[in-house]
Amino acid sequence: MITSIRLENFKNFADETLRVGPFTVIVGANASGKSNIRDAFRFLHGIGRGYTLAEIVGGKYGAGGQIEWAGIRGAVDEIIRFNQPSLLLQIGVEDFTYTIRVGRDEVRDGAFQVIEESLKLSANRIYSTQSERGDLYTLQPGDGELLLLRDRASSLEEINNYVKVRADQPGLTQFQQKESVSDKHRSRAELVIQGLGNMRFLDLNPQRMREPAFPGQTVLGDHGEHLPTVLQAICEDPERKETLVEWIRELTPMDVRDFEFPTDPSGRVHLVFLEANDRRVSAYAASDGTLRFLAMLTVLLGPDSNGLYFFEEIDNGIHPARQWLLLELIEKQTAKRGIQVVTTTHSPDLLTMMNDDTFQNTSVVCRLEDADNAIIRPVAELPRAGELRKSQGLGRLLSGAWLETVLAFTEGDAAEERQ
Numbered sequence: 001m002i003t004s005i006r007l008e009n010f011k012n013f014a015d016e017t018l019r020v021g022p023f024t025v026i027v028g029a030n031a032s033g034k035s036n037i038r039d040a041f042r043f044l045h046g047i048g049r050g051y052t053l054a055e056i057v058g059g060k061y062g063a064g065g066q067i068e069w070a071g072i073r074g075a076v077d078e079i080i081r082f083n084q085p086s087l088l089l090q091i092g093v094e095d096f097t098y099t100i101r102v103g104r105d106e107v108r109d110g111a112f113q114v115i116e117e118s119l120k121l122s123a124n125r126i127y128s129t130q131s132e133r134g135d136l137y138t139l140q141p142g143d144g145e146l147l148l149l150r151d152r153a154s155s156l157e158e159i160n161n162y163v164k165v166r167a168d169q170p171g172l173t174q175f176q177q178k179e180s181v182s183d184k185h186r187s188r189a190e191l192v193i194q195g196l197g198n199m200r201f202l203d204l205n206p207q208r209m210r211e212p213a214f215p216g217q218t219v220l221g222d223h224g225e226h227l228p229t230v231l232q233a234i235c236e237d238p239e240r241k242e243t244l245v246e247w248i249r250e251l252t253p254m255d256v257r258d259f260e261f262p263t264d265p266s267g268r269v270h271l272v273f274l275e276a277n278d279r280r281v282s283a284y285a286a287s288d289g290t291l292r293f294l295a296m297l298t299v300l301l302g303p304d305s306n307g308l309y310f311f312e313e314i315d316n317g318i319h320p321a322r323q324w325l326l327l328e329l330i331e332k333q334t335a336k337r338g339i340q341v342v343t344t345t346h347s348p349d350l351l352t353m354m355n356d357d358t359f360q361n362t363s364v365v366c367r368l369e370d371a372d373n374a375i376i377r378p379v380a381e382l383p384r385a386g387e388l389r390k391s392q393g394l395g396r397l398l399s400g401a402w403l404e405t406v407l408a409f410t411e412g413d414a415a416e417e418r419q
Helices: 034-048 051-058 156-161 183-197 206-210 227-234 238-251 288-301 320-337 349-355 357-362 386-391 395-401 402-418
Strands: 001-010 011-019 023-027 067-069 086-095 096-104 112-121 122-128 145-149 160-167 200-202 255-259 273-274 280-282 308-311 339-345 362-367 375-380
Touching: 001 034, 011 023, 011 206, 011 375, 023 320, 023 349, 023 357, 034 051, 034 086, 034 183, 034 200, 034 206, 034 308, 034 339, 051 112, 086 183, 096 183, 112 183, 122 183, 156 255, 200 339, 206 288, 227 238, 227 288, 238 255, 238 288, 238 320, 288 308, 288 320, 320 349, 349 395, 357 362, 362 402, 375 402, 386 395, 395 402
Parallel strands: 023 339, 023 362, 200 308, 308 339
Antiparallel strands: 001 011, 001 086, 086 096, 096 112, 112 122, 145 160, 255 273, 273 280, 362 375
16 A cells, blocks of 8 residues: 655655545646656656666667557656756655655766665665665765665675665665565565556546457556456456446446447457347447446456556546546445555546545645646645535535635745745
8 A cells, every 4th residue: 555655856846745545636727747746656666667767767668669668758857857956756655665866877878877765664774875873885876886785784794785786777676686685675675566566557548448359358458458358357257247237327328237248250359238128339339438437447346456546537538427426436446455546637526526535635736826846735734625625515616726726825825934
């Protein structure tokens, strides 16, 4: 379970922290920085997948030039906040805290390199690149390498406790592979790697969901690819199948009683909705909202669902009168199955219908007037937010720009006090 993510000098954030719960909702105006939070999660996800910094930022290509990983959005000079020497990302994973500071090697080729890095379990350090209270060495990158501290060294004889790794790749995914590292530390590093690697970033495209799929493809693509065969696999479990049908019947006027998966001459599997009157509706005729909702059902109800799922504009294509179904689905499944969902939204209706736990994990991203950096604030901690939510509804506060207005007053006053 990821508990928080801190962004320091990452894109348009000077130093902000997002509180992460089972279901985390992010609101804010266009160009405020919501998508930059997604990029921060993707940066850390790239670390969990074992990529180098160049691959995380610029993309990774496999055999035949096929892209395995799309790089972080924006130009190289835009990833580290303007005029700053480095960025820092820090994430809480269960009781672990992983921190990495990344800068550029301006002396040689300007490539990204690790400057500082640490992994802690509560207050206990597992490794660090910084000297603390009498440690013998301040460990800094040099000559393409970064020295990491396995355990606290107290004498020159313990120099073997230092582990040498490359500076162009986070030490987290090198550290646990070193033979000199203890099994205890290796397993701890692996837990954090799994937490970072176990994320999905879904940008569902109805056109991709309408396409037939080859048999055996049981993982939904990031744009909704392979929906027919993923659904087919889920429907092999009668209980899961009935749950899917019930949710679809609630969402749409279609009286769906079953799914069919015919194959074409090429062997590819298609998706067909079977209604109670035996009318068959193909995925090509289904609405965009129905397909998006169905794809989210496969993600949240599938047998292998785990980790963190990030959606942008999760309500897109869902009628406002039916968004409560989507909200109920996510709130139930995150509580039941231990998965996490993070989403951005502009929907006032979604905010109005959320439960108290989701309200506590809703944050607003705002770029104040005449400021070049964005801030992140939990909505529940804004003045009178809880009271006004009950009397007026959080959706009304969003559509009336109350969130941004109150931040302009409170953050503006705080800035004047600091000056």
